[in-house]
Amino acid sequence: MTQRPATGYEVIADYLRTLDSSPGVYRMLNAAAEVLYVGKARNLKARVSNYARPGQHSARIARMIHETHSMMFLSTRTEVEALLLEQNLVKQLKPRYNVLMRDDKSFPNILIGKEHAFPQIKKHRGAKKEKGAYFGPFASAGAVNRTLNQLQKVFLLRNCSDSMFAARTRPCLQYQIKRCSAPCVGKVSELAYADLVSDAERFLQGKSTAVQATLAAQMQTASDEMEFERAAALRDRIKALTAVQTAQGINPRGVTEADVVAVHLDHGQACVQVFFIRANQSWGNRDFYPKTGSGAEEPEILQAFLTQFYDDKEPPRLILLSHPLEDPDLVAEALSDRAGRKVELAVPQRGEKAELVENATRNARESLARRMSESATQNRLLEGLAEAFDLDGPLRRIEVYDNAHIQGAHAVGGMVVSGPEGFLKGQYRKFNIKGEAGAAGDDFGMMREVLMRRFERLLKEDPDRKSDSWPDLLLIDGGAGQVSAVEGILAELGVDEVQVIGVAKGIDRDHGKEEFHRQGLPVKALQRNDPVLYFIQRLRDEAHRWANGAHRAKRAKTVGATPLDEIPGIGAARKRALLAHFGSAKAVSRAALPDLMAVDGISEAMAETVYNFFHRD
Incomplete structure (x- = not known):
């Protein structure tokens, strides 16, 4: 049995014998079978052969090739299909060397x-x-x-x-x-x-x-x-x-409908700025910070951004760009197919459209400068936190936990996440307390339930602990008892690499006199003017805010609950119709069958269901 060649170039060259000239998508994997890169090609054999020739690649591509241990291929009918499949796989697999858009929220x-x-x-x-x-x-x-x-x-x-x-x-x-x-x-x-x-x-x-x-x-x-x-x-x-x-700000006279998309790149970090122009009015702008795939250039960043950004959004008739794309005709065809009409891509050089692009580029440049400054400050705080408590660094992910309830009622656990880029609000989590600990007001029991659910799921989704979802540090609201309990939970689950700090109120429960607890170490305090202390206070306050907000929402939902919520088949729309017609849930419970059938959206069968629910005896 022949042994597979050792180097990346030889690994790639070995696949050329089995490839043809059809369009498709290829994946490059490392020795651990992790996907490094997903790419598309008009001609798979020609595209892959480029990777097999040493000495003509950028440092980024050379690193990727060196790590490649195997490849996977999937042919398609057209290059447009290959482009769409490529971006679906990129969003699903999040390869290290691809450009990744990190904000996929819908727009109002x-x-x-x-x-x-x-x-x-x-x-x-x-x-x-x-x-x-x-x-x-x-x-x-x-x-x-x-x-x-x-x-x-x-x-x-x-x-x-x-x-x-x-x-x-x-x-x-x-x-x-x-x-x-x-x-x-x-x-x-x-x-x-x-x-x-x-x-x-x-x-x-x-x-x-x-x-x-x-x-x-x-x-x-x-x-x-x-x-x-x-x-x-x-x-x-x-x-x-x-x-x-x-x-409205900028109101272009000659541009009725367009998105203005500009990118600025600095030291491997990118900011993409999008301005929305509709009905000759500016309807605001949004900045995005895609992962640049360890060193991609502007054309590749813009192309990947456009295909991912418009994956679930309708593109406008015109998209104005700050840089030309690698495959502009292909991207325009893909976006046109998605929109069901022609979508034009343009890189204007003069006139009002060029001014719009220049304005977007300036905003991208200024936004990236602010973000890099904030990231530098955040990194210094993370380094200071690790140094103050002698933690294993660098700290890439901190999870902060807190519970909220009123004498056990409407108990909710909250988790907030922070890292080098600040608070990662898209990764916050709420936990509705389901066990008896919530009803009993048992904070230890609630914390146990939250952490068990969090880490059992994490172990199930990523048992090898290779993803960015694993925290380096847990901040717990509490003292030595809470820290000991959390350490016991982690030990029970076989998680021994996550560090834990308990934040207690301290003397007189005064803000600024917090005491910090670690398992097996003496209690520690920080100076009142220490930036690390302010940083921890911000983390703890954010966890309080998040947990208390979840608790209030749960409490408000319970206050608005009615017996109608328990009837099978009665959703929000039918509930509104019944309450609007009768005025209250009590009046619904007393209504006769013909009266129930008179409500819009309530069929005879549904009217019988409602009537029988209130007249089971």
Whole structure:
């Protein structure tokens, strides 16, 4: 039996005999069968043969080849399929040498509903299942909220839920402060409200000049007819509309719909800045910090970012870029197929579009500089923490745990995560306490349940302990007893490489006099002005905030619970319909079968289910 060649170049060359010229995807694996890199090729044999020739690769690719111990291949019908499959595998496997986008949150939109005679205007995030007109994306929830706040002043559209709308008998506060026309109590006709909806849609489509002209004409007419109160109201709406336009910032005249995507690279770290231009208005920007695959250049970073970013988002008709891509035609074809219409990629050199790209590039450069400065400070704090407590470093992941409950009620455990890049909020976790410890108010028992669940799952998902999900340090809210209990739990699970520090309140429970406990070591305190002490306090306070927020949410959910929640088949929509129709869960329990069947969305069978639930005896 022949032994596989030892070096990476020879390993790769050995595969060439079995490859043909079809398009496809290849994976490079190390000796531990971990995927190092996923790539796509128009011609698999030609692409892989490039890796088999020493002396013509960058330092990054040379390192990757040197670590390669085996390869895997999957052929596709077209190169576009190969590109899409490549990015799916990259997002799933997260190879070390690929460019990885680290923020996959959805973006909010503004939705004007179409299922009600008096449509509601609101923020929407997620799948567009609800019938209505969607406008977006906006860069953040804050950008949507600011725009909605101003739009309500201009167009007086309601933002209340349908059930609240149906239950109103007099105008709410929104009407009093002139942010709603109060259609719920007939202060505006259906036709007049429809005109307001039409004006709002025209504004969000970029036709703000026409809307402003219409309002100005109406104000002049009201003034001529000496309806000064109405004229003043229209004047206030025009002022609010001007404020919306001013708040939009950059408002390009020649670009109706585009995403402006710029990248800045510095010492192996990258920032990608995305500006959203819709309806000739800037709807905000967002910065991203992709992993650069140990040294990728701008074209590769941008191409990988675009294919991953638009994997679950609809691309606009035009994408303006700061750098050309490696395969611009291929990416444009893939995005066009996904959108069901033509998507154009451009690297503008002059004019207004070039100014938009330059602005995005400047923002990317400034954002990366700030982040690198913050990362340097964070690294110094992590080094100081390891030095102060004689910990094995470097510390790459700290997990902080806390519990929240009121005499055992609504008990919740919280975990926050911090590392060289600060708080990793996407990796925070909440634990609903399920055992008897919660009801008994037993903090030791609750901590045991949380840690057992956390580390049992971690051992199941990554028994070899190679992923970044394994913490280097646990910070526990408590003293020697809590630390001893946690060390016992970890020993029981066979986890001996995770370090533990207990943070106790100290003398007089005073902020700044905290005592720190480690197993087998004397109690330690830090100077009041020590930056490491402030760092630990921030970590502990964040864990308190997270756990207390989860506890409040659980408590509020319980307060809003009704017997309807226990009925099979009654979800949120049917629950709202029943409560809106009868006014309370108690009234539902007393309702006759024909009355239940009269509710929208309640079939005869469902009405019988509800009736039988309350009349089982």
